[in-house]
Amino acid sequence: xxxxxxxxxxxxxxxxxxxxxxxxxxxxxxxxxxxxxxxxxxxxxxxxxxxxxxxxxxxxxxxxxxxxxxxxxxxxxxxxxxxxxxxxxxxxxxxxxxxxxxxxxxxxxxxxxxxxxxxxxxxxxxxxxxxxxxxxxxxxxxxxxxxxxxxxxxxxxxxxxxxx
Amino acid sequence: xxxxxxxxxxxxxxxxxxxxxxxxxxxxxxxxxxxxxxxxxxxxxxxxxxxxxxxxxxxxxxxxxxxxxxxxxxxxxxxxxxxxxxxxxxxxxxxxxxxxxxxxxxxxxxxxxxxxxxxxxxxxxxxxxxxxxxxxxxxxxxxxxxxxxxxxxxxxxxxxxxxxxxxxxxxxxxxxxxxxxxxxxxxxxxxxxxxxxxxxxxxxxxxxxxxxxxxxxxxxxxxxxxxxxxxxxxxxxxxxxxxxxxxxxxxxxxxxxxxxxxxxxxxxxxxxxxxxxxxxxxxxxxxxxxxxxxxxxxxxxxxxxxxxxxxxxxxxxxxxxxxxxxxxxxxxxxxxxxxxxxxxxxxxxxxxxxxxxxxxxxxxxxxxxxxxxxxxxxxxxxxxxxxxxxxxxxxxxxxxxxxxxxxxxxxxxxxxxxxx
Numbered sequence: 219x220x221x222x223x224x225x226x227x228x229x230x231x232x233x234x235x236x237x238x239x240x241x242x243x244x245x246x247x248x249x250x251x252x253x254x255x256x257x258x259x260x261x262x263x264x265x266x267x268x269x270x271x272x273x274x275x276x277x278x279x280x281x282x283x284x285x286x287x288x289x290x291x292x293x294x295x296x297x298x299x300x301x302x303x304x305x306x307x308x309x310x311x312x313x314x315x316x317x318x319x320x321x322x323x324x325x326x327x328x329x330x331x332x333x334x335x336x337x338x339x340x341x342x343x344x345x346x347x348x349x350x351x352x353x354x355x356x357x358x359x360x361x362x363x364x365x366x367x368x369x370x371x372x373x374x375x376x377x378x379x380x381x382x
Numbered sequence: 383x384x385x386x387x388x389x390x391x392x393x394x395x396x397x398x399x400x401x402x403x404x405x406x407x408x409x410x411x412x413x414x415x416x417x418x419x420x421x422x423x424x425x426x427x428x429x430x431x432x433x434x435x436x437x438x439x440x441x442x443x444x445x446x447x448x449x450x451x452x453x454x455x456x457x458x459x460x461x462x463x464x465x466x467x468x469x470x471x472x473x474x475x476x477x478x479x480x481x482x483x484x485x486x487x488x489x490x491x492x493x494x495x496x497x498x499x500x501x502x503x504x505x506x507x508x509x510x511x512x513x514x515x516x517x518x519x520x521x522x523x524x525x526x527x528x529x530x531x532x533x534x535x536x537x538x539x540x541x542x543x544x545x546x547x548x549x550x551x552x553x554x555x556x557x558x559x560x561x562x563x564x565x566x567x568x569x570x571x572x573x574x575x576x577x578x579x580x581x582x583x584x585x586x587x588x589x590x591x592x593x594x595x596x597x598x599x600x601x602x603x604x605x606x607x608x609x610x611x612x613x614x615x616x617x618x619x620x621x622x623x624x625x626x627x628x629x630x631x632x633x634x635x636x637x638x639x640x641x642x643x644x645x646x647x648x649x650x651x652x653x654x655x656x657x658x659x660x661x662x663x664x665x666x667x668x669x670x671x672x673x674x675x676x677x678x679x680x681x682x683x684x685x686x687x688x689x690x691x692x693x694x695x696x697x698x699x700x701x702x703x704x705x706x707x708x709x710x711x712x713x714x715x716x717x718x719x720x721x722x723x724x725x726x727x728x729x730x731x732x733x734x735x736x737x738x739x740x741x742x743x744x745x746x747x748x749x750x751x752x753x754x755x756x757x758x759x760x761x762x763x764x765x766x767x768x769x770x771x772x773x774x775x776x777x778x779x780x781x782x783x784x785x786x787x788x789x790x791x792x793x794x795x796x797x798x799x800x801x802x
Contacts (some may be wrong), residue, residue, distance in 0.1 A: 233767040235767040241714060241747055241771075243449075244449060286425055287522040288419075288423075313620065317522075374430065377528045
């Protein structure tokens, strides 16, 4: 899978309340959640100005806080192609794999990307290319079991095969 | 091989003699939990997978607690989904309004979470049950859907960090202050992916309420779980309450830890976490210039009877400051009844505080105490992120119940020692 878009830079410890505020959690409809994606972050206009395929690039501990799967759902439904961060909070990391939002851990890429840079990502190889600066970065390898989940088509498909 | 308490519980649940950090396991779960925000997605995924029945109708707990009693039509629709799913599958542990409580206060109280369990919940504060010596961790809705079907979940066995608390706590200092101080020390990702094991003489002397508070906020340091090895205090708490037989595990003396952190608590003053991260902790005495508009005592962190007693002790014979709204939320129906029986509500109402039926409510900015732009609340809750309790330009300061109550009277952040 080749992903391509412009970078939106966010800081450290972006919490799930910034990604999708709890006041909108009276629904789990992806298109409704997407309307409020990153609304309480430092870039509240994100959803109105981002383009389909754009990439969120964030510092450490992205997605900390709540276990709400609504957070990766909102990001994916907004049209964000992937998230690159220095590190991810544990539950967000797990949720993203489960519901199919590509995420990459790569501190060097985060430091080497500025807002608006054109980015291309080879999802299988974890290669992140900054087309604006012409620099290439290698994301941390996806753990083998996670790769198995992805190959199966997500957690529920993997479970279906197991119980079948 | 010596093991930690976390490793022992996980080893038992995957049928192995031993496990080591980093190892990938498939563990049997004792309880699977979800609430009115997270269960709707789990139910959707459950149906999408074509599942016909849950693995065990006595081990799935559904608690509509976040936006209940339902605040609007959409949240009512979400609760309805849970209700119908519970009926359809004959779930024995669905807790309706009037019979419920905030999930993480309710499960220990009802003896549904016991020592030695593996518990997963689609709520990040599921880690609370570590206070009983269970391995409990928050996961997403899809993970819960899978666990509802299979009764299992995959984990990477976490490394453990050992926290040792020495000394004798000063007056008004509690489990909340220790965990806030610890998060302030290691940061909001200081225990990322790791087990936080709380030990030491202070923990040995701590009541179950304080232990549950500490384990509850392990997630605020990024932890996978928080855990306290069960002891006589645990035994006493679970006696007559546990619905299944508790199993006591403790760490081996030679167990391996990723790190050990020690704290001398004798001089620790009550802690307050300033906006907008739980790691921004300061001693209460440094914040006496901060005026407040609201004070909340409640939540899965500090809404137990012991917390209400402390608030009542501070509020007795006093009045909430004219510029402050104080909201007190007993975490479960049983706590509500007990507080009423002990006369705590008289104290609260005479002090001009509002008392609410159990709900997560304002803790996550749901309802029952939302802040306007520029407003500031002190709260016994667990998160102070931007917009957590309302407007993105409002602020939340996290503290223990004594500080929240004293601040409500003072109209600014302060301690009971400052009250006349």
